[in-house]
Amino acid sequence: MANLSLMLPLLALSLLAVFAADATTLQDFCVTNPIGQGNSLCKDPKLVEANDFFFSGLHIAGNTTNAAGSKVTPVFAAQLPGLNTLGISMARVDIAPWGVNPPHSHPRATEIFTVLEGTLEVGFITSNPENRHFSKVLHKGDVFVFPIGLIHYQRNIGHDNVIAIAALSSQNPGAITIGNAVFGATPEIASEVLIKAFQLEKNAINYLQSKF
Amino acid sequence: MANLSLMLPLLALSLLAVFAADATTLQDFCVTNPIGQGNSLCKDPKLVEANDFFFSGLHIAGNTTNAAGSKVTPVFAAQLPGLNTLGISMARVDIAPWGVNPPHSHPRATEIFTVLEGTLEVGFITSNPENRHFSKVLHKGDVFVFPIGLIHYQRNIGHDNVIAIAALSSQNPGAITIGNAVFGATPEIASEVLIKAFQLEKNAINYLQSKF
Amino acid sequence: MANLSLMLPLLALSLLAVFAADATTLQDFCVTNPIGQGNSLCKDPKLVEANDFFFSGLHIAGNTTNAAGSKVTPVFAAQLPGLNTLGISMARVDIAPWGVNPPHSHPRATEIFTVLEGTLEVGFITSNPENRHFSKVLHKGDVFVFPIGLIHYQRNIGHDNVIAIAALSSQNPGAITIGNAVFGATPEIASEVLIKAFQLEKNAINYLQSKF
């Protein structure tokens, strides 16, 4: 049955695909089944324990020594298997002074965001044709909402580190960082598309693609 | 495979946890897994390729040499595995002159329909007690909507073939052709039911059942 | 009321935002608001009383002196306003000896059905292409399920009245009685459509349409 136990994590993985985040559930919980622990898409309820609903580590600062100067520490179903089927997740966001969490969207979740430390500017942009930009400076204790699917960002505008807690309305919200998706796709998007889309010359597009 | 049969009730049990609508997905896509290609309900994302989101052939006319004089060419999840979990599908409809796409309902989808060639009458009927009949003559470039679950039909009223593209709000909309379901069910519905339902004599019902 | 008419497009616009399923509510209940009692889509919670969740009369037999020999007494949101938003409803079904509840579908609900008195045959037919007919003889205390959207019927095959309680998975399940929708639509469906659909001659179609 070795092959069978190999099969199970894939089954569990695929369960993610067939569950609507916040539709009614049909049992108290369905813990994602780790490899080889029983044969069900959900972990056998008899084997479920408190640790399946537990994650530790959000007190630890993320490493912001990178180009953007920011780091997101996720607590999604992949990190906390008890979240499976329950339609919510959490993350810690660290941003160094002058760092940025670059423009991105969550295709499957709205984000609610609260500041524990620091001062930052946040914003989101609405869909066509208006493409309105809603932005706000946030301080400790402030809360802001980024509606599902809209492009948004955060920028540290203070002299201290920003620490924030975000919650998302999906166990697996997904993230599309615009720069990486458009200029860093694998394989690359044909330069003819990007030249027309961004009204740039070919060498400018090549430069951008070389960056990602 | 003894362990495998032990596994099945657990799989069935876990089915309770898997409760979703077309509306929300929990990953970018979940391509239906063809036979033997990996062990997941979704095809292994690493093995997914552009062809999984591709179908070819809607430029080919359907064969309308049949009693109704019409043919539907479906592009559902069964034909296009990348549609799995995404809540939409498409079809080409061909109707010969004086042909009919007979009264039917889609139990799981609304249909939006646009005419590429020809002239036809379309209509749908509302539920009890009104049973109102909404109908319209359509020409090239016209669009019409058939709301989910309602009985509807199309009829070619021109001298040329009708070609139309329909889209449906489910990956597997289903179709119930009224004549076939009522008079062509297997096994047959007791004639006593149909005599009362259609206020016909037994030989008329037998005649109708013989037709389907 | 000029301001009021200005208000309407905004109301219609806002309808876009109101997107819900039977499954999830966002407050304990939302009683349908009767005429003139407050101005909310939901009755003012302060004015809600136990009677809003109450209906009386399912002990009273329906009048089956009609062509089909059957009668359905509904307890839907229109009869029990507290059902609004809660995704379930109920009905009493009475069928006289040899009476029939003719073939129909519920576009918005599955039906679960239990027999209080009598003996009947029930059945439903699956969608294309199989159009399989599942039928069963039911006695007192039996329960049967008619899946959402499928054509089904009930027929009293005993010498006593049939009394049954049905529950449906929608506050407003809707019903499409096949004969009435196809042959009794207003205005009538063009006979050319029905001739092709049922492979009958024009006078047979005219006869059927005259019946409904």
Place this chain on the structure above:
Amino acid sequence: MANLSLMLPLLALSLLAVFAADATTLQDFCVTNPIGQGNSLCKDPKLVEANDFFFSGLHIAGNTTNAAGSKVTPVFAAQLPGLNTLGISMARVDIAPWGVNPPHSHPRATEIFTVLEGTLEVGFITSNPENRHFSKVLHKGDVFVFPIGLIHYQRNIGHDNVIAIAALSSQNPGAITIGNAVFGATPEIASEVLIKAFQLEKNAINYLQSKF
């Protein structure tokens, strides 16, 4: 593992079924698969028969010789496999004279309840901060609604047995009996929690916990 690869297409097929919600299904039905009958999450449609949609026994009185003087006989997906994915279920409720169906909630369903025999008081309590208590005396033929998630109860206030039929808006509604969950949990909730929650002394809490 030949049998395993045979199993996969069926799993993929059944994926269509596990998208079913109270709202939308993706095939006509998905009967829960009993042990060892095929390898799909849904029973192979070719093997499905009328008995999969059938349950017998609601004419039989439940045994009310217990502390509460009441008994619920469920017809959920576990008892009627054809209910799987269809978002509804049923139950018979028997209450002896002066018996009680104690305060409980259904985390996944609204309940619609009709009285076949007897006289009872029913009620539910709304959420914080009001905690309003809606109650009503019911007689034969009366119908009452208990909204999803709210604590409710029934009490026989007559001299005869109460018999009722309840329908619930989930195939597996779940039940949380308050006394058992709070004072009878395994392992017990720390008495310090209950002392503060119910403002009782430790020996009173110990007494209550000993009862459950």
Place this chain on the structure above:
Amino acid sequence: MANLSLMLPLLALSLLAVFAADATTLQDFCVTNPIGQGNSLCKDPKLVEANDFFFSGLHIAGNTTNAAGSKVTPVFAAQLPGLNTLGISMARVDIAPWGVNPPHSHPRATEIFTVLEGTLEVGFITSNPENRHFSKVLHKGDVFVFPIGLIHYQRNIGHDNVIAIAALSSQNPGAITIGNAVFGATPEIASEVLIKAFQLEKNAINYLQSKF
């Protein structure tokens, strides 16, 4: 039109009832309309501003000088109108040393909970028949999940204040505090019900009811 402007908050309120927390939305956002600002269920998008997505104050400790020794500060749609239709909300939880957030359930949301300061015990109880109690001691940076609809609690077991951030999978999750709902309902639940439910004598029930 004074009455009309009075009508708007009620309309907005009722919108809460008709929105499935995490179903797909049909526009970028639908800010709950405050009294008299326009006539739409959603605030006129042209009038929406960044402050509609903003809340300030989660850095302020809640007042825990009460019987339970705890305080919840909500950031729901009622406090942050931009959350309307987006299916998520947040709260700050303060618990004094030896204080308790007493057993309660959220009928419309799963809760994900992270500790900013202090040490506490948390737990939830599953539905019948097991009523299993899952509990865990949490420290700074720990995360725990309370599945939708299940009874749960938090208890400060340290010598310092507990500060935590909770996120909930609904814009209006609701809360049912068990003690208040069962013993503090208005009007009171008949003591006969509680005597049977908790197997206590009448004076014990009267004592409990006097406490709430």
Place this chain on the structure above:
Amino acid sequence: MANLSLMLPLLALSLLAVFAADATTLQDFCVTNPIGQGNSLCKDPKLVEANDFFFSGLHIAGNTTNAAGSKVTPVFAAQLPGLNTLGISMARVDIAPWGVNPPHSHPRATEIFTVLEGTLEVGFITSNPENRHFSKVLHKGDVFVFPIGLIHYQRNIGHDNVIAIAALSSQNPGAITIGNAVFGATPEIASEVLIKAFQLEKNAINYLQSKF
């Protein structure tokens, strides 16, 4: 306020309609109410006519004399009011030789796309961290799927005009054109954010912002 109280039952009636989701509707249809025609969120069913389900003009080529060399002609609920609550819409896409439909996402819909005339390259990019680019050359009669929320594009690579029909799984899918949202937002996103996000110098960002 007589008219207003007359309005209320219609509002209540329309509440049934606003429960409609891509998944479930609560009545046969809910036509968006045009200005001043009645007071309901849904057009009065008695006033609904076939034209409410009808749109004309998809045979007319869109004007592609613009920078991108492409034009989308939408048939959404705003153009076809009968689509309201039905979870589907359609569009015609025209692309001149060497024209491009630039990278964009639909936050609320999957798109299924079929080619009527011409030859084009299409593609979409998956979410982080892979950002895989799936692309395909399409000819007449080919069908391709763009999953909900993912960035995608189309490019005419032939010498003739491209004509395509797209269907989307929402009545109001929304579109976010990346270039416009990031570089053309109103007001502009702070250049510091874009400098970090795209690793460009300030004058390059200023140039891009000047283009949109």
